[in-house]
Amino acid sequence: MTDASPLMKRSLVDQALEQLRARINQGAWEVGQRLPTEPELAAELGISRNTVREAMRVLVFAGLIEIRQGDGSYLRARADPMDSLRTLTGCSMDQVREMRHILEVEAVGLAALRRTDEDLRLMQQALDLSGQHYHGELDTYICCDLQFHQHLIDAAHNPALSELYRYTSSIVSNHLRKTLDIYPRRQSVFDLHIELLEAVKQQDPQRAMALCRTLINEP
Known part of the structure; x- marks a missing residue:
């Protein structure tokens, strides 16, 4: 009993x-x-x-x-957030790319129009740190890279977009880990981040969005 x-x-x-x-x-x-x-x-x-x-x-x-x-x-x-996370975790790499295109590309376009000097400072700081770890330990680099992208999304000054990216960042992290485990890290891919930040600085949404699309598609 x-x-x-x-x-x-x-x-x-x-x-x-x-x-x-x-x-x-x-x-x-x-x-x-x-x-x-x-x-x-x-x-x-x-x-x-x-x-x-x-x-x-x-x-x-x-x-x-x-x-x-x-x-x-x-x-x-x-x-229930756990139900959503279970669904997201089961997505294929192509499905994650589709999600990133829908969420990140549009957010980057808004960021190019709305970014402030403080946004630029935070993005530059995160990108500099990311560059220091680009050829180093994978998890450390991914963490730095996600921080850069979070600041980029935050520069759109839309709390809903920021929260959505924060919520899905673990899925993006897994996607990056799988991709970078298969393909070697190339300097040209990191250079796309530099160009993307420059486009945001210049307040050029079309170029920023095009670079973001390229970056998401790159292995």
């Missing part, structure tokens, strides 16, 4: 999760809305308060629920 208790408890938490996720997906609460209290949810779902508490902890970890100390629980999002 003792051995079966954890399994039974886990099953109850899973059932609670299914019910809570169903309510979230069905729009029972708006994003940002305060959720019912644990006792209220327990009564509504017909389960114990402890089971509700454990289910809520899982939803907090998944990024769907936010608990504000002394205030209650609030709906943070409808989609």
Whole structure:
């Protein structure tokens, strides 16, 4: 009986999760809305308060629920980020390139029009650091390269684009790692980064977008 208790408890938490996720997906609460209290949810779902508490902890970890100390629980999002990450992780290299074309190329065009002197300083600083590690350890270079591209996207001054790139950067990182494991790093590819930054400095969106397309397609 003792051995079966954890399994039974886990099953109850899973059932609670299914019910809570169903309510979230069905729009029972708006994003940002305060959720019912644990006792209220327990009564509504017909389960114990402890089971509700454990289910809520899982939803907090998944990024769907936010608990504000002394205030209650609030709906943070409808989609589970982990589900999205699992989908993204299964994308092929060609699919990742398509995603980068849609997201990065347009963002770079906006960056060329909207960049500030501070944006240019941050991009130049990141590119200089990237150049120091271009022929060095792969993971260190990728980290530096992603920082440059993040500053580039941020220069578009569109929080949605910045957050989307930040969210997908781990997928871009995996794509770069696979590509650079197969093909040697070439100076000409790094030089494209230099040309891209120069186009942004000159506020030439068409050239910046063309260079970005080339860069994404390069192995």
